[in-house]
Amino acid sequence: xxxxxxxxxxxxxxxxxxxxxxxxxxxxxxxxxxxxxxxxxxxxxxxxxxxxxxxxxxxxxxxxxxxxxxxxxxxxxxxxxxxx
Amino acid sequence: xxxxxxxxxxxxxxxxxxxxxxxxxxxxxxxxxxxxxxxxxxxxxxxxxxxxxxxxxxxxxxxxxxxxxxxxxxxxxxxxxxxx
DNA sequence: TACTTATTTAGAAATTTGTCTAAATACCTA
DNA sequence: TAGGTATTTAGACAAATTTCTAAATAAGTA
Numbered sequence: 001x002x003x004x005x006x007x008x009x010x011x012x013x014x015x016x017x018x019x020x021x022x023x024x025x026x027x028x029x030x031x032x033x034x035x036x037x038x039x040x041x042x043x044x045x046x047x048x049x050x051x052x053x054x055x056x057x058x059x060x061x062x063x064x065x066x067x068x069x070x071x072x073x074x075x076x077x078x079x080x081x082x083x084x
Numbered sequence: 085x086x087x088x089x090x091x092x093x094x095x096x097x098x099x100x101x102x103x104x105x106x107x108x109x110x111x112x113x114x115x116x117x118x119x120x121x122x123x124x125x126x127x128x129x130x131x132x133x134x135x136x137x138x139x140x141x142x143x144x145x146x147x148x149x150x151x152x153x154x155x156x157x158x159x160x161x162x163x164x165x166x167x168x
Numbered sequence: 169t170a171c172t173t174a175t176t177t178a179g180a181a182a183t184t185t186g187t188c189t190a191a192a193t194a195c196c197t198a
Numbered sequence: 199t200a201g202g203t204a205t206t207t208a209g210a211c212a213a214a215t216t217t218c219t220a221a222a223t224a225a226g227t228a
Binding site: 112122127144146 | 203205206207208
Binding site: 026027028031038039042043046060061062063 | 173175
């Protein structure tokens with residue numbers, strides 16, 4: 001849960017998830033959507049990966065990132081428990 | 085949304101919410117559940133309040149804190165949108 | 169093989185965060 | 199009013215976070 005909350009606690013990372021919801025994208029395509037250096041985006045992608053929110057598949061020279069929302073189920077359950 | 089994710093991104097603050105789910109508590113009672121100084125707990129309560137996750141009502145010398153889960157609805161909706 | 173492109177890793181700087189102690193504020197009671 | 203209890207505010211410090219540039223790695227192509 002910790003890595004999940006941590007990953008979600010950043011505007012850029014949330015925006016990356018919203019992008020990936022529409023299409024799988026490679027790292028460079030993701031970076032092109034932001035005014036942030038590629039290494040920084042790479043770091044954000046790493047945090048999202050650590051939380052299980054994205055998966056990465058090497059495609060030759062490229063790395064394709066996809067969203068994985070299953071890990072959010074635990075978060076939704078936590079919230080629901082709090083709501084009774 | 086930012087203050088909400090920020091507030092939730094800390095184990096102590098999440099534990100405070102879980103406590104308040106069971107009972108309203110005053111600041112001292114909350115602090116007694118943790119191995120952290122009262123000023124630190126006060127700071128955590130402030131962040132929770134900023135996010136709208138708790139409300140505080142002065143009760144004489146005491147301040148009673150209550151959970152408010154309504155603000156989490158927006159978070160759940162954001163997650164659901166991401167899930168399609 | 170040499171060059172280019174895609175991506176990550178490394179290391180550094182600025183900012184934010186979580187924690188503490190000491191002091192301030194607010195309320196209660198004798 | 200004086201003294202005690204509950205809580206917050208202020209200021210400091212260490213650790214974590216976000217960002218950058220430069221360099222390293224990996225793959226495609228002439």
